[in-house]
Amino acid sequence: MTGKPEPVGARHLLFALAEQSPEEWPLLSGGGRISAELLAELRALVVARTGYAPLKSEDMAAWQALLAGPTTPPPSPAERTPLLSDSPATVDELGRKPLADALAARLVRLQRDEAASAQPKAVMVHLHGPWGSGKSSLVRFLEDTLKAQDPPWLVVEFNAWRNARVKPPWWNMLTEFKRALDRRLPWWRRRWLDLRWAWVSPSVENVYMVAGGLLALAAAAFAGSTITGVIEKWQGTLGGIITATGVAISFLRAPMLGGRRAAESFDALRTDSFRPFITLFDMLVTECPCPVLIVLDDLDRCDAGTVTDLLEGIQTLFRGQPVVFLAVADRYWITASFAQRFSLFEDGGDKARPVGDLFLDKMFQVSVTIPALPVAVKRAYLGRLLGAAETDLPEEARLPETAVRHEEIQAAIAAAPEEQRPALRAQAVARLSTAAADKVVEHRLLR
Known part of the structure; x- marks a missing residue:
């Protein structure tokens, strides 16, 4: 029990024999077997006599643990963890x-x-x-x-x-x-x-669409005419100017501003x-x-x-x-x-x-x-991922109202227990981000 080699006494041998199941003991003279209750009484007697005069290195707590009998260890939980997405978190589990x-x-x-x-x-x-x-x-x-x-x-x-x-x-x-x-x-x-x-x-597509629309209107207006007639009539009207402008826009303005x-x-x-x-x-x-x-x-x-x-x-x-x-x-x-x-x-x-x-x-x-995560926050977060029993963050503490200056806030955080510091740091960030806190820093820098 101590992890060190110790001399084995009669009490150790008696207790070890008493831990054997009744089926492993020899038959009694009458043909029956010793009962489990009698073996339990024998174990209790060995521990009681040992407690009367324990040796210098005797660990009575270890003896009592042996007296409680072997316990069946709980079944180990399944070795699995949930799959986590790399998407940004929607729930603040890290105190951010x-x-x-x-x-x-x-x-x-x-x-x-x-x-x-x-x-x-x-x-x-x-x-x-x-x-x-x-x-x-x-x-x-x-x-x-x-x-x-x-x-x-x-x-x-x-x-x-x-x-x-x-x-x-x-x-x-x-x-x-x-x-x-x-x-x-x-x-x-x-x-x-x-x-x-x-x-x-304007996008290239819009300009091309306008130019195409102008050409379609021109074709509809001069439907039935010969190609030569269309060209002659179109060159002599305002349509020529519109077409030239549309072509210029399509090939100059659109590629430049598209x-x-x-x-x-x-x-x-x-x-x-x-x-x-x-x-x-x-x-x-x-x-x-x-x-x-x-x-x-x-x-x-x-x-x-x-x-x-x-x-x-x-x-x-x-x-x-x-x-x-x-x-x-x-x-x-x-x-x-x-x-x-x-x-x-x-x-x-x-x-x-x-x-x-x-x-x-x-x-x-x-x-x-991005600040480093405190140990308490890491422990709570990993506990939640692994399904541990104690996974909640420690109870929130409050910064003293008198702590206003940077040194006072740092001293209050340093004096608090480790499990309370994440909450205090969060309050410190909010307190030091106000306009009044900025003014205090400005005056100190002026000096």
């Missing part, structure tokens, strides 16, 4: 929602400040975390909080990885913005938006030809009756060219409106992408700060890191 709520409160303040300024600018936010850290789940909780605002935010979900084959990558982001806005607007405003969108950027190919042409030209796309973006923001969050998800699954082209396009084309852009990606993936793109500059500049880090700091105003 307080951080999402705090981030939402900060984004609301930043967007309002930019919208009220004389020269509003976009708000660039970066959510950092390695693969599998739960970035997309945190974004889901953030979206829920922003959609519950008054007025509800318009959240545009753009998966950069799924659209990586479309160049430039910001073109599909723009069209995804329009599709999301269409779902928010009433039908008559959608039709008006479609007309304005077609006027600024869909993906148009965007690629403009991206290659790098001139003021980008103006129509800036106009389209400004038009969408103006038509939107609420603040806008554009989520750039799965950036850290794209190649370096897609990452840099998308972020550069947003910086150069779409920074003139108070829209919040949230880039969801591992920061090292972004810095490595810019380092590869601008490897020529790695030999110069600040040796302590790579060129990728410099781009990251210049691009984003706010950077948030």
Whole structure:
């Protein structure tokens, strides 16, 4: 029982014999067998006599456990766990929602400040975390909080990885913005938006359809005439001008202002030809009756060219409106992408700060890191996955009302038991994300 070699005494031998089943004992002189009750009494007598004068290393608790008799171990549970999807979580099992709520409160303040300024600018936010850290789940909780605002935010979900084959990558982001806005607007405003969108950027198909319609009308008007007569009559009328204009639009304006190919042409030209796309973006923001969050998800699954082209396009084309852009990606993936793109500059500049880090700091105003999971949260989550009995998070504790400054909050969390710290950290995030807490930090930085 102790795990160490110990001398075996008579009491050990007697107890071992008494543990044998009655069938294994020899027959009594009268032909019968000893009963199980008598063997139990013998075992109890051995333990009682041992308790009168135990040896120095005697473990009476172990003797009592032997006296209780062997117990049948419970059947082992089936070794299976449920299959989990890689989709963002809808239930907060890891305590991420307080951080999402705090981030939402900060984004609301930043967007309002930019919208009220004389020269509003976009708000660039970066959510950092390695693969599998739960970035997309945190974004889901953030979206829920922003959609519950008054007025509800318009959240545009753009998966950069799924659209990586479309160049430039910001073109599909723009069209995804329009599709999301269409779902928010009433039908008559959608039709008006479609007309304005077609006027600024008519698709190739629409222009070809108009040109084809003009030609069909011309053919119907001059039905029955010879080809030579049609040409002569058409050249002498206003139809010639209309046809020439339609052909010019079809072969010039449409390829330049159409869909993906148009965007690629403009991206290659790098001139003021980008103006129509800036106009389209400004038009969408103006038509939107609420603040806008554009989520750039799965950036850290794209190649370096897609990452840099998308972020550069947003910086150069779409920074003139108070829209919040949230880039969801591992920061090292972004810095490595810019380092590869601008490897020529790695030999110069600040040796302590790579060129990728410099781009990251210049691009984003706010950077948030997915926090590591406390041990108590991990234990509870894994327990729920494995079907353990004790799977609930510890009872929530409260931060003292007197803890306002950062040092006071940190001290209160450090003094609490480990199982209560996750709840206290969640409250600390919410308490330190208020405008009043920002003012305290500003005054301390001034000093």
